Amino acid sequence: MLEFQDVNDVGLSEQRGPIFVTVAYVAVYYALLLYNLRVKKTLGRAYKQRGEHFDRYFGQDRVMLAADRYVLNTLEHMPPFLCLLWLHAIFAGPLGATVAGSVYVGTRVAYPFLMGRRLELRLPGRLLVATFTGYAVLTYLAAAICWAVARR
Numbered sequence: 001m002l003e004f005q006d007v008n009d010v011g012l013s014e015q016r017g018p019i020f021v022t023v024a025y026v027a028v029y030y031a032l033l034l035y036n037l038r039v040k041k042t043l044g045r046a047y048k049q050r051g052e053h054f055d056r057y058f059g060q061d062r063v064m065l066a067a068d069r070y071v072l073n074t075l076e077h078m079p080p081f082l083c084l085l086w087l088h089a090i091f092a093g094p095l096g097a098t099v100a101g102s103v104y105v106g107t108r109v110a111y112p113f114l115m116g117r118r119l120e121l122r123l124p125g126r127l128l129v130a131t132f133t134g135y136a137v138l139t140y141l142a143a144a145i146c147w148a149v150a151r152r
Contacts, residue, residue, distance in 0.1 A: 017098025018089040022082060024105045029078065032071045032112070039067040065119040070112045077108075077134065084141035092148040100137045107134040 012019075040056060043064055047054035056064070081104055089097035107130040114127045 014094050015089055017094050018085055018101060021085060021098055021101035021105060025078070025081065025101075025108065028105060028108050029071075029074050032067075032074055035112075036067045036071050039064055062118040062120070066112075066115060066117060069115065069119055073111060074108050077138075080138060084138055084145065087145045088141045092144040096144060097141070100140055104134055104137040107131075107137070 043061055044054045044056075054061070081101075085097050085101045085104075088100070111127070111130045114124065114130050116124060
């Protein structure tokens with residue numbers, strides 16, 4: 001018969017930080033999805049009022065492309081971030097995972113503001129702040145996991 005550990009046995013209180021970071025990341029993702037939907041509806045109405053056809057998937061509306069980029073960039077980084085966050089929390093420690101994860105969530109929140117409302121032909125240099133910070137956090141998480149495992 002399958003037995004479950006008591007919640008207190010798995011160190012739930014120790015993992016509060018990574019739990020909140022995970023929930024925050026998912027909340028940011030869904031907030032970006034809602035923004036994407038709002039942009040789609042707003043543009044659809046604006047195009048209709050002008051008597052034009054709004055092509056959601058094959059159009060080149062720069063506002064819609066930017067909204068898509070916010071969501072897709074967050075989604076494509078979700079698996080490595082969450083895996084590294086939790087591996088770090090378990091093997092290297094929850095405090096480092098919480099701090100690094102919070103910084104990473106901050107980069108996801110900043111990404112749309114740094115990119116701007118419209119996707120331009122050239123991405124703005126300021127976007128590199130979020131990109132490089134995010135990659136630095138992922139590198140830290142991975143390196144700390146390797147270091148912790150190598151020391152054991």
